[in-house]
Amino acid sequence: MEWVRGREIGSGAFSTVYLATRSSKYDHVHPRFLPPTLAVKSCDDARSDDASMKLLKDEHDVLARLGRHPNIVSCYGRSVGNLLIEYTPLGSLDRAGPMIPEGLLRRYARHLLRALVYVHSRGFVHCDVKPQNILLFPGRGGGAVAKLADFGLASRVGSRKGGFRGTPFYVSPEAVNDGKCGPSWDVWAVGCVVAEMASGRRALSMRDGENSWRFMVRIGAGEVVPEAPEQLSEEGKDFLTRCWERDPMVRSTAEMLLRHPFVADCDDDDCQAIDDDHRPGASPRCHFEFAGLDSFICWGSESGASSLESGSSSESETTSISSDSALSFGYRERIQRFAGDRMPDWGEESCSWIEVR
Known part of the structure; x- marks a missing residue:
């Protein structure tokens, strides 16, 4: 082009x-x-x-x-x-103003979480969630839609690429201590973004004369603990508490946070449009909406056909598989959802045929 x-x-x-x-x-x-x-x-x-x-x-x-x-x-x-x-003429979230009204903040947090749920379901971690990487686009009715950008540091879940990846002010304790990339990194950063946009200042800040490495060491040791802004509602403070659980195994996932009252009840037409038009697993309406065979997504458990044969299901879990097995596994798994125990009788007397487009 x-x-x-x-x-x-x-x-x-x-x-x-x-x-x-x-x-x-x-x-x-x-x-x-x-x-x-x-x-x-x-x-x-x-x-x-x-x-x-x-x-x-x-x-x-x-x-x-x-x-x-x-x-x-x-x-x-x-x-x-x-x-x-x-391209967007509205710029990034950090240019939206020093303090964003809570109603708008709920809306943008919801959009960000939707993006992260999708990214994590595909087996990736963004690793650099911050206001500068959240862009605002014109939405319906004069509002704005937040979109996640800058995937240059994104990594596969579980990868190790020379320690933590991201910006020190939004880095989680486990990113400093462990370096094994996980979705919990992004969730911690979401809390930092929400707190910063609500108060006009970063949730974590350096001491005078402190360098980035010493600052991150203190984050990993728990000496630097983010605090929720006083002006935030109780729902908002509870939301941040769930983002900032020190143990990543206890910390809420992006999908869990989408059900939190802080964002679940926001009045947002664009959110409803996304619910209707792009819910996980929705059928594409044209060939441009297929994500590609190299990232084919099957809904259900990783064991695929065996789990269906045993009668178990896991509708809330997504598994990303390679293009080598996408067609054979994906379509087999879908077809088996409609399969019965008996072979059909294709005799003319037992079936009525209709023309379909």
Whole structure:
């Protein structure tokens, strides 16, 4: 795809983000799949080292495996040193104001949790949840929809890539102490984001003159403990308590937090639209909505057919499997849901046939 780079609209440690426009030769493409205005993350001459290039490639690979989701920024392709992504004129959550009203905060927290439930179900951890990586897009009725962005540090669940990954102010104790990547990392960060957006200041802060490494050591040792903002409602404080359980085995999951009253009862038309249009396991309505065979998702237990034969089921659990076995396992598992104990009688007298489209 050909595109034209415009002005700079942001920058990070490994890349610069520019406004981009689609080349005129692509004007015939439907804007739903290729909008005329894009954002491009680029490794410019000053940052075009191997590590930066790898991060862009890794981000593209993760987004390709995740597929489309209404609360995840869309990716439109990659070229050498460039990643084309969805553009928003509203910017990131950290630019929404020093303190966000609780009604809006509940809405954005709900959107963020929806994205994380989806990411975790696909076997990934974002590893860098923070306000700068949550973008706001125009929604229905003049509101805004929050979308999770910047998957350059995302990792597979259980992986170890040289210790913790992320930003010190949002890093969990187990990320410092253990380094084994898990969904609990993202949940801790959600609490830090909600507290920061409610109070206008970070939930965890460094001492004067303290460096990042010493700060993280104190997080791992439990010397730095986040506190819920006083102005937050009791529901909000309870929500943060569940995000900040020190034991990751006790800490709530993103899916559990979606049922918490702090976000479950928010008045949000866009949330309802996501419920209706993109609930897990919903059938795609066109070929563009398939996530791809390399990340085929089967609903049910990992044991697949054997669990169905034994009469057990696990509708709330998702298992990601490779493309090698996706077709054979996925379709077999679905078909067996409708299977009976007896072979059908296909005789003309026993069946009435109808025409279907």
